[in-house]
Amino acid sequence: MAVAESEFPLASRRRRRSSRRRVASALAPYAFLAPTTAVIAAVLGYPLYLLVRLSLEKYGLFELVRHKGTWIGVDNYTKIFHDSQFWHVVLRTVVFTAVNVGLTMVLGTGIALLIARLGRFLRLLLTTGLVLVWATPVVVAVNIWRWMVDYEFGIANWTLTKIHVGNFVHHDWFANNLSGFGVITAVIVWGAIPFVTITIYAGLSQVPQELVEAAQIDGARAWNVFREVTLPLLKPIFIILTSLSIIWDFQVFNQVWIMLGERPSNDYYLMSIYAFVESFRINEYGLGSAIAVVMVAIMMVATVFYIRQMAKTGEVR
Amino acid sequence: MKARVIVAALLAVALSAAASTASGSVRTAKASSITVWLMGDAQSGWPNVVAEANSAFKAKHPGVDVKVQYQTWGDHLTKFDATIAGGDTPDVLELGNSETTKYMANGALKRLTPSAFPNNKTWLAGLKASCTYGGKLYCVPYYAGARAVIYRKDQYRAAGIKGTPKSLAQFLTVGKKLMKKFGKNDPNFSAFYFAGKNWYASLAYVYDYGGQIAVQRKGKWVGTLASKNAIKGLTVAKAVVRALSRASKTTDEAHPQQALVFAKGHVASFIGNGWEWPYALNKDSGNPDLAPDVGAYPMPSHIKGTLMPEFLGGSDLAIPAQSKNASLAADWIKAFTGTSAETGLAKVGNIPNTTKLAGVNKDNPQLAPFAVAASSSWFVPTAPNWVNVENANVLQDMLVQIYTGKKSVQAAAKSADKQIESILNG
Numbered sequence: 106m107a108v109a110e111s112e113f114p115l116a117s118r119r120r121r122r123s124s125r126r127r128v129a130s131a132l133a134p135y136a137f138l139a140p141t142t143a144v145i146a147a148v149l150g151y152p153l154y155l156l157v158r159l160s161l162e163k164y165g166l167f168e169l170v171r172h173k174g175t176w177i178g179v180d181n182y183t184k185i186f187h188d189s190q191f192w193h194v195v196l197r198t199v200v201f202t203a204v205n206v207g208l209t210m211v212l213g214t215g216i217a218l219l220i221a222r223l224g225r226f227l228r229l230l231l232t233t234g235l236v237l238v239w240a241t242p243v244v245v246a247v248n249i250w251r252w253m254v255d256y257e258f259g260i261a262n263w264t265l266t267k268i269h270v271g272n273f274v275h276h277d278w279f280a281n282n283l284s285g286f287g288v289i290t291a292v293i294v295w296g297a298i299p300f301v302t303i304t305i306y307a308g309l310s311q312v313p314q315e316l317v318e319a320a321q322i323d324g325a326r327a328w329n330v331f332r333e334v335t336l337p338l339l340k341p342i343f344i345i346l347t348s349l350s351i352i353w354d355f356q357v358f359n360q361v362w363i364m365l366g367e368r369p370s371n372d373y374y375l376m377s378i379y380a381f382v383e384s385f386r387i388n389e390y391g392l393g394s395a396i397a398v399v400m401v402a403i404m405m406v407a408t409v410f411y412i413r414q415m416a417k418t419g420e421v422r
Numbered sequence: 423m424k425a426r427v428i429v430a431a432l433l434a435v436a437l438s439a440a441a442s443t444a445s446g447s448v449r450t451a452k453a454s455s456i457t458v459w460l461m462g463d464a465q466s467g468w469p470n471v472v473a474e475a476n477s478a479f480k481a482k483h484p485g486v487d488v489k490v491q492y493q494t495w496g497d498h499l500t501k502f503d504a505t506i507a508g509g510d511t512p513d514v515l516e517l518g519n520s521e522t523t524k525y526m527a528n529g530a531l532k533r534l535t536p537s538a539f540p541n542n543k544t545w546l547a548g549l550k551a552s553c554t555y556g557g558k559l560y561c562v563p564y565y566a567g568a569r570a571v572i573y574r575k576d577q578y579r580a581a582g583i584k585g586t587p588k589s590l591a592q593f594l595t596v597g598k599k600l601m602k603k604f605g606k607n608d609p610n611f612s613a614f615y616f617a618g619k620n621w622y623a624s625l626a627y628v629y630d631y632g633g634q635i636a637v638q639r640k641g642k643w644v645g646t647l648a649s650k651n652a653i654k655g656l657t658v659a660k661a662v663v664r665a666l667s668r669a670s671k672t673t674d675e676a677h678p679q680q681a682l683v684f685a686k687g688h689v690a691s692f693i694g695n696g697w698e699w700p701y702a703l704n705k706d707s708g709n710p711d712l713a714p715d716v717g718a719y720p721m722p723s724h725i726k727g728t729l730m731p732e733f734l735g736g737s738d739l740a741i742p743a744q745s746k747n748a749s750l751a752a753d754w755i756k757a758f759t760g761t762s763a764e765t766g767l768a769k770v771g772n773i774p775n776t777t778k779l780a781g782v783n784k785d786n787p788q789l790a791p792f793a794v795a796a797s798s799s800w801f802v803p804t805a806p807n808w809v810n811v812e813n814a815n816v817l818q819d820m821l822v823q824i825y826t827g828k829k830s831v832q833a834a835a836k837s838a839d840k841q842i843e844s845i846l847n848g
Contacts, residue, residue, distance in 0.1 A: 167528040169506050170743065256670040257610065257678070274609045279672045280826045366677050367496050368619075370819040385500045386813040387845075 153401070160394035174391065181395035190371065191379070191396070195403075198355065198376045201286065205354040208294045210347055213301030218331070220302070221309045232303070239299035247363040250292045254278045279365065282372045292360050297353070301346050308339045341414060348411035355404055376400045455487035456513040456747050456754060459502070461737065464516075465492045466704075467697035471766040475758040482757075486750060495676070499813065502742075506530060511742035513751040517561065519552035519736040520802045520809060526555035527806040532741040532748055534559045539752075540760045541776040548801065549736050549775055562755050563775035565767045566736035568796035569623060569721070571614075572684065572699050573691035576715040577604065586719040589726035590630075590658070597666035600690045609668070610688040615680055616663045618671030618825045619818040622733040623693045624659050629731045629800040630723050631655035635817075636803045636842050643805055643846035645839025647820070648832060656831045658724070660824050671825040674818065685709040693721060695735070696771025696792040718788070720795040734799035736773075805846045816841045 160181055162174030185191045216235075220228055254261045262273040279285040312335055320330050336343070358377040361369055369378055376396060384393025464472055476488045491512070493501065499521065505511040517525065525531050536542040536559050549563035573586075578596070581603040587593040600613035616623065625635065633652030636645050646652055663671075669683075681698040683689055685708035699716060702708045721730040739759065741751045757763065764774040768782040771789050773796055783789035802808050811817065820838040823829040829837075 165528075166503070166524060166530065169503060170528055170530045172507075256673065257683070275668055275670075277670050277672055277826075280822075280828075366673060368674070368815055368818065370672075370815055370822055372819075382814065385503065387810045388503060 156394050156401075157398055159391055160398045162391045164390040164394075166388040169388065169390070177391070181391045182399075184392065185395055185399070190374075194374045194376055194379045195399075197374070201290075201357075201375060202351060202354045205290055205293050205297075205357075206347060206350040208290065209297040209301055209350050209354075210343070212294060213298045213346075214305055216298065216302045217305035217309060220306050235299035235302055238296065239303075241296070243296065243359045244363060246296060247292060247360050250288065251364055254288050285365075285373060289357075289360050289364055292364070293354065293357060297350060301350070304342060304346060305339065308342045309335065312338050341417075344414045345411060348407065348414070351407045352404060352411075355407065356400070454485055455489055456750050458488060458490045458514040458751075458754060459493050459498065459512040460490055460516050461498065462492045462494055463697065466701055468767055468770045468772075471763050471770075472758070474766065475754065475763050478757040478760075479754045482753060483750065488754060499809070506742070506744065509744060511744045513741065513745040513747045514754055515740050515742055516564065516737050517740055519549060519566075519734075519738055520812065522552050522561055522738055522740070523555065523804060523806050524809045525740070526553075526560045530743055531560040532743050532745065534562065534741070534752070539756055541764070541778060544776040544778045546736075546773070546775055546777065548734050548799075549738060551804075552736070553738050553740075561738035561740035562759055564737040564739050564759060565764070565772040565775055566734060566796065567695045567697075567772050568732040568734055568792060568799055569626075569693045569695055570718045570732070570791045570795040571691050571721050572681075572694050572702070572716065572718045574689075574712070574715050575717045577690045580604075586717075587722050589722050590662075590724040590730070591726075593722055594662060594665065597662070597691075601666060604690065605668075608688060611690070612666065612668045612688065612692075613690045614662065614666035615669045615683060615689040615692040616667040617669045617673050617675045617677075617680060618663070618822050619674035619815075620693075621817040621821055622735065623675075624656075624663075624821050625817065626721070626730050626732055626800065627659035627662075628652045628655035631658070634803075636805070636839075636846060638803075638805075643803065643843060645842040647835040647842070648839050653831055653835060656824060656835060660831060663825050672822050682707055685712065687712075696773075696789055698771075699788060700770060718791040720791055720798075723798075729795065729798040731798045731800040732795050734796065734801050803846070807846050807848060810845045811842055814841070814845065816845070 159174065161176060161178060162168075163177045163180075164174035168174045216231075220231055223231065253259055256262075256275060256277050261278075262276050265271065265273040265276075278288050316334050316338075317330055320334050325333065356377050357375060358381065361373055361375060361378055362381075365373055374382070377400070380393045380396040380400065382393075383389045383396060460472065472490060476490070479488060480486065493516075495518070498516075502511070502515060515531075522531075539562050545563045546566055549566055550559075553559055553561040553563060571586075577600060578586075581596075581599045583596050583599060587596050597613040601611070605611045605613065628634070628647070628651075631651045631654045633649060633655050634646050635652075636643050636647075638644070647656070669680075675692075675694075679701075680689075680692050681694060681702040684692055685702045687709070699718060703710050703713050703716070721732065722728075723730045739755050741748050741755070745751055759775060761776070761779070764776060764779055765782060768774040768779055768789075771783075771792060773793060774780075774782065780793070783793055802812075816838055820834045823834040824831050
């Protein structure tokens with residue numbers, strides 16, 4: 106104690122220095138986070154704030170010309186929640202997302218497992234094909250599909266008739282929205298498979314071969330190996346891919362919009378299309394924003410899984 | 423390992439997001455130019471008239487460049503609204519005559535002085551009305567048009583048809599004869615090609631049977647498509663379309679362009695505007711060999727000897743309120759709507775904006791039928807919100823439901839009425 110007291114000036118200086126260092130080291134993470142936070146606030150936070158504000162305003166063509174809306178509180182939300190078409194659209198969007206994500210994940214996984222078993226040449230060929238699909242811009246891809254299923258000159262109708270599947274001369278794929286959404290789903294799943302497949306394949310190549318062999322020696326069949334060995338090991342990847350697919354498929358717009366000549370009839374409305382039509386076709390920007398805000402809210406719920414998984418993975422490391 | 427895969431996945435996501443947002447373009451505005459938005463019809467139908475107006479304008483304003491940008495009917499209003507938001511509107515804007523009211527009522531267009539424009543005393547009354555709001559002028563009539571039946575004389579002859587039908591019943595008989603003669607062996611053949619979303623031609627049946635789309639009662643708009651006469655018209659339209667057309671029931675007359683489908687040779691007739699005739703014979707996209715065999719006649723009514731009222735289509739030219747070059751824009755409009763330009767417009771099959779030129783096509787067998795067709799016409803309800811009914815595809819959706827048989831005529835019309843009322847009174 107006495108010694109300590111005698112050394113007081115020095116110790117205090119040292120303590121001061123170390124406390125300064127402690128403060129600095131406590132602040133450091135925040136300093137590192139600051140640029141990212143600023144960028145996110147600028148590119149995501151501000152537009153989101155504007156969107157929410159717009160959803161609480163009456164904002165039509167009159168207001169657009171004057172660049173000034175009128176505050177009306179939650180009226181826009183009351184209006185859409187009492188609109189039966191809105192609930193139809195929400196339900197349709199949810200079902201549509203579920204079907205697309207399900208097909209994407211099942212087919213993507215299947216192809217990844219296939220690639221893992223292929224020889225070098227075929228694997229290269231298939232991977233190249235997948236990358237090419239991935240590299241095709243959406244607008245180009247949708248237009249090509251649109252030509253293929255064209256009512257009058259499409260190759261789909263011609264081929265199906267030629268191989269005697271039935272009489273597809275002048276078959277209108279979009280007359281019925283179930284078959285119309287079938288075509289749209291095909292385009293979306295086709296475009297989404299490469300990313301899922303390549304990611305899962307990357308994961309598969311990291312599954313320790315000893316584990317697989319051990320399971321096989323114990324008499325496990327292919328399906329059991331997949332379920333008991335591969336799946337648990339790749340679980341984080343599956344969860345992340347599914348979450349991302351949900352986010353992408355929930356906000357699909359281009360595929361429907363372009364496929365239906367920029368004038369989809371209302372039995373083809375998904376939430377994104379509905380919000381766009383209300384905003385930019387009918388000039389009800391406030392109403393359209395309210396729909397978009399509801400969409401963001403639903404997406405946030407879906408994203409929770411994704412973020413939790415990310416956090417968990419971080420802990421493991 | 424896990425982390426590496428995740429990082430790779432996230433990187434891929436970030437990259438694809440960056441790629442999809444990097445498509446913005448940079449625009450530099452020069453003070454010494456004006457921007458003119460015309461519809462694509464001018465590009466395919468009368469590019470020479472546009473060129474002539476441009477050179478007349480440049481002679482008066484040397485050094486001022488005219489940037490003509492061609493738009494499509496499907497999304498030109500969406501684009502225009504975006505330019506209002508961004509404060510970068512064109513200086514001259516073409517609007518369909520059913521689109522003007524909303525923009526006039528909301529103050530999006532500059533007020534104009536009629537006396538500054540050529541032939542303002544003799545403008546077509548219908549077009550002038552579409553440019554007038556609260557007694558003031560906000561745009562200049564550009565041209566009008568009514569549709570007529572464009573047909574293949576050789577195919578009519580081959581099917582043993584003499585003359586042209588004088589009533590709707592005769593029209594149907596003629597069509598059935600053609601389907602019998604050519605439609606059996608050719609699955610692509612249509613006696614009367616009619617795209618399901620062609621609401622201009624479809625609603626003509628409603629007006630022919632004495633119906634209407636909507637009427638104003640005690641200051642409120644009431645949808646009248648489910649009324650007795652309108653239902654009758656829609657039912658007949660359905661019968662005609664299902665019997666004589668093999669066109670898609672879910673596309674409109676511009677996707678694909680019906681004149682170009684006609685040019686392919688599997689179509690005996692379609693209902694189109696005057697400019698679609700020469701467009702079908704265009705040597706680049708159409709078939710010039712058909713020239714001697716093409717004719718036109720006005721669509722007959724169900725009452726023998728009279729004509730079915732056709733939609734009085736048309737376009738106007740306006741100057742957006744935010745234009746910074748309003749006086750230059752007005753000068754360009756003057757050049758483009760003067761007597762010489764309007765004569766050029768008439769010669770390719772349009773109805774000019776002035777009654778002074780009404781006789782231009784009188785002796786031209788190719789164009790006279792369209793002028794006759796315009797003598798019996800209908801127009802959309804003049805409600806400020808009308809264009810929202812068009813933009814929300816209310817009528818197109820109803821027609822698709824009727825023509826595909828997905829809903830009964832009655833049910834489809836009823837639900838359309840409901841939507842129309844909510845939009846027009848909203």
